[in-house]
Amino acid sequence: MQIMSAQTNAAARATPILECRNLSIAYAGRTGDVPAVIDFNLALMPGEAHGLVGESGCGKSTIALAIMQYLGRAGRVVGGRILFRGRDLLAMKGEELRSIRGGAIAMVYQEPMASLNPSMTIGAQLIEVPMYHESMERRAAAARAQMMLDRVRMADGERIMRSYPHQISGGQQQRVVIAMALLSNPALLLLDEPTTALDVTVEAGIVDLIRNISTEFGTSMLYISHNLGLVRETCDRVTVMYSGEAVEVGSVASVFRGMRHPYTRGLFASMPVPSADKNSRPLVSIPGQPPPPRARPPGCFFGPRCASFVAGRCDARPVPLSSIDASQGHASRCLRVDEIAWDAAPAPGPGNITATVGDIVLKVQDLSKRFRHVTANDGLTFDARRGETVAIVGESGCGKSTFARILMGLIQANSGSIDLAGLELSKLPVTRRNANTIRSLQMIFQNPFDTLNPSHTVGSQIARVIRKLGVLRDESRVRERVLDLLDLVKLPRDFAERRPRQLSGGQKQRVGVARAFAGNPSVVVADEPLSALDMSVQAAVTELLIDIQRREGTTLLFISHDLSVVRYLSDRIVVMYLGQIMEQGRTHEVFTPPYHPYTEALLSAVPIADQRYAKRKVLLTGEIPSAANPPAGCPFSTRCPYRIVGTCDRRPPPVQEFSASHRIACHLPREELLAMQPVFEEVTQ
Amino acid sequence: MGNLIVRRVTQMLLIMLTVSLLLFAIFDSDQFREKAAVAELGGFGVATLSADDYHEWLEKKGLNEPFLARYGRWLESVLHGDMGQSIEKDIAVSVLLKESLTNTGILAFFVFLIMIPVSLTLGVLAGMNTGSPLDRVISIVAVLTTSIPQIATAVLLTVILALGLGWVPTKSAMADGWSFRGLPLLTLLLYDIGYLVRMTRAAMTEVMASQYIRTAVLKGLPYRRVILRHALRNALIVPVTLIFLELNGLLSQVVVVEVFFQYAGFGRMLFDAANFGDLQVLQAATLVAVCVAVGSQLLSDAAYVFLNPRVRFT
């Protein structure tokens, strides 16, 4: 096994446009330097798109900021070099650095709203780039800016130029940021999680735009993301990072098809594939936590969590990056690369018993809710059975959170009914519900950092729920139940004495799950419980939910925008758009044709990492309309690729039934819907 | 934006109405009535007054009519500019008000003239380079000046500049020349500058740490432009609104400063009237003070809406 440096490899080809050689970055902490990036190497060739993948805290964003020399007061490069076009970036200062920033190297940020100056018009911010980099005069700069807005496919460029950032949507803001970065035709574009803050269908549009940047503009890209699927769709090469180190490098094809590091494999195993569901191929999460930056383990950082860990070898000394396939530039930081059976199928799950689905427990009939000008829910009709998982899918503004709040009694509906085992809930506020009802209908919240009160211990918060819901009164039995619940969510018992700030995001979410199940509820509403969690942690919490549900026979209402997770764990799906249900049915019915056009677009927007699947591209035009001004007729008509002018924008669509459980609300004729091609297809090698 | 302004103005009018009613009720209360009697008839005179005579006196003064009627009459006279007579100084209240407001106005004018450029510059400089030696010095001086109450500042300045060095007179003889305004002005300035510097620095620090400044810097803009065009525009929103509110603060500060230096301004007039029991003066002065305070709040809110595009254009 040869240890080849990136340099020797690169010398064999042309000069890379960006090179990181043994780059090490550290932050000044209270008791000395804390390493953030260790011995990082990268060779980015002109016109190439390189993805930097890892979970939160792995150091990927730090590298981008180091390249731009914007590490802030506390961070500094403590070793290695960064070369741009062969010249030392770190040695540049003053005028030279200024002309490179925004000129030769440009950056796109994670949160577009925060990255734009709220007091300047878009136009003013855009024209600065050519004015200061090419000394262009104002009018010419404005014309160039508008042209660029067209090229990033922004309609109505003139109005956008005169607007302030808060007056345009998130997707439009990000296009503006991209346009601003491309205005001076940079040689290198750094993208730091550019789509994380955006809705799924909007994200698909941006991803498509980014993908074409290198072909249209010839720009090299460094694409930073936590989403393997996005990297596969946009990049040529990929570096997987863990705890500040690169653990695997190679072309997208070679890494994704033949991964050679346990962490990479763990990441893949924790992502649901389009064909799998909870019974056939369970998600396998990576046990444990990433090491704290101050206390990394000796030897291989991933060792403590690795199934192939061998004591004495893997923790003896730092593991170098070793080449596996020089022609593809594929390297891995694993000592046991030749010993592990990489292609073995993952061990079959512990015989997942299909939960028996019982009678209808929750019946929603024509539920509607209007706020002053906004129709949040319009005629919702569906039901849920005992032991079933029903997923409610939709993007922002679709009304799913409003529905959850009506269900929980925090707000009341205007019309329609929600029937929970005989009790009418639609207009019953939580303050008027009896203890039994409250106990049987509980909620898991989205934001793990807010879901627990930071001032009380974990145990006391769970105990409060137990006592308040009247499950148990006797103190010692309450205590016991708290510990039992911690066991149920696979947390150590001594967590009961800890405060939330001592727990990680995933652990806090588990406590949230424990809290929801404290009273043996019959229905649990989970409102986007996974969105704020890292990929591998998502897998763990998902499996936990499935496990508990199976054991307790609870009905789970799973609200999400992430179709791949939904596909994995739900039995039935309800797709919402702007307050109305567009399609509902069993999972496999919704995921295969016939599709509602919106469902088709949603499915196509899901990034897939698995090389075995090809995806048909369906892009939507325009933005999600504001809920205060819904279009007449079908709410989706403004963006629908199949729209029939005169019908879809005038009359509400009829509900067509394709089976006992499968319904689609669409004007398209039945034959056309049935003739749709599937979005996902298995690719034979 | 227009909507917001209208709502705010209506709110302010409502507040003014409530306040004027409150004020009238307070000054109409028994304690104050007694005070008025004492002031006019002398303490001894009141003590020897029998209950009937007291009521007769009240009748004569028109103080026995129903509340709302008197309130209405009072409001009417005020709006016409007639606010009564000062018992102590035996001149019309409006004349007294005009004199004292002019004097305080001169002080206020110079305070604003000097305070605004100095504080904004120092605050911006400190915020731009948070943690630098310049910032440390500016911050420490600002904390010191805002920690020393104006009563103490007045003392220290008097001791050093007047008694020690003899540069300015200790009391404001209200004579010709302007040197007697020096100490009151300096006392006011020290505190106000310190306060505004701290607020401006805090706003500037926050803006400099924001993501849009990062965008501007990484766009390759010259540093000067980043500061002048990108940062200041956002950082100065709050300090500008605070400057309008300073009018309100000044009214409080002049009470103690003018009394200490015997400066014939609004604050001293208010204080003397309260001490003496010169009720009409006190009432009128309070009303004016509230007007200025409410007006300054309104201006401040308007400035905020005007300067902040997020609120101005929804």
Next chain:
Amino acid sequence: MNSRVVILLALIWFPLTAYVMFRSALGALANYLLLPAIPSVIVLYVLALRSWRESWVAIVGVSLVSFWLLMAVAAPYLPLVDPNKPLVPFLAPGGVRHGILFLLGSDMRGRDVLSRTVWGCQRVLVWGITATSVAYAVGAGCGLIAGYLGGWWDEFVSFASNVLLSFPVMVLFILVLNLLGQSGFNIIIAVTCSSAPVIMRIVRGLALDAKSRDYIQAAQTRGEHPLWIMLVELLPNVRGPIIVDASLRLGYTTVAITTLTFLGLGLQPPDPDWGLMIKEAATAALLWKYSYMMIVPALSVSSLILGFNLIADGLREMSLRD
């Protein structure tokens, strides 16, 4: 803010308040009242030094405040002359007369300045802390109600506080004290009227922000009573900014009390008080060689307020660093 700190604070505040406000009624007991407070101040100071050791700003601040607290509780036990007893008028600092050393000189009536300075801080601290606490109780209570319950509660409370806020602070003090008479308790009312609206706004903002948090919604879906939510779920989480603001507000209140005494509107003579000392010196001894009579109380009150401000700044810095 654990129970230890609360007990120590109580051990300091109750005796001191009782001593200052009710000394005449307590008779002989008064001599022993302040003894437990002295070690409490020292212990509290050490605790503060340990938990705030990373911010030198906070350390300097807490040292200043602790110094004056110590002076206040130890005053009866220090070898000081009677602060009200006229001895030798206009004696320069350091002078010795009748075998007594006047470290800071004597004032126009012959009273020892050092003794008056030390005794003077008692009243400022007691009335200042009491008034601020009452203002906080009222302001925070209204703020929680307005922020969490919203609707008409919010409208009403906000309007009332806007009315109060439209008076310049000094004007409000003068009005209230003239209306109600001049006494310590009325100062508490005046301070509450001027500070509570601001506190209300701050707490209201914090409550509005916390209201949207998931753990509050979790409590609501459990069917918890609004009062329970406000006190048990909300209140502990608004602690941080409130402690910072409380420190600042103690500073403002100290300014207010000193200024009022200077204006003759506050606490009454002859008991020593810094504001009173300044007033007497400014009217009767306005000469360079007697300036020590004014400077000593001026510097004393400035150092106390500086202490409060530095604590606030230091705490804010520490919370940002986390």
